[in-house]
Amino acid sequence: MSLPKDPMILLSFVNTKLRDEFTDLEEFCKEEDISIESLKEQLESIGFQYNETIRQFK
Structure with a gap:
C-alpha cells in the first residue's frame, strides 16, 4: 500500500496506524x-513533530 500524498491525510493515516497497529514509529x-527521517x-513541513511518549505526531 502506498502512503497518502496529501500531508494532512498522511498525518491522519500515520497517527491512526500508530494508535491501532504499531508499537512505534520505527x-x-x-x-x-x-525512512523515518523522510x-x-x-x-514537520506542516507543523507536526513526533512525540515518542504518546507515539503520535502532534
Whole structure:
C-alpha cells in the first residue's frame, strides 16, 4: 500500500496506524518501507513533530 500524498491525510493515516497497529514509529516505517527521517520531514513541513511518549505526531 502506498502512503497518502496529501500531508494532512498522511498525518491522519500515520497517527491512526500508530494508535491501532504499531508499537512505534520505527516499526511502522519498516512495514511501509519508508525512512523515518523522510516521514518526519514531510510532517514537520506542516507543523507536526513526533512525540515518542504518546507515539503520535502532534
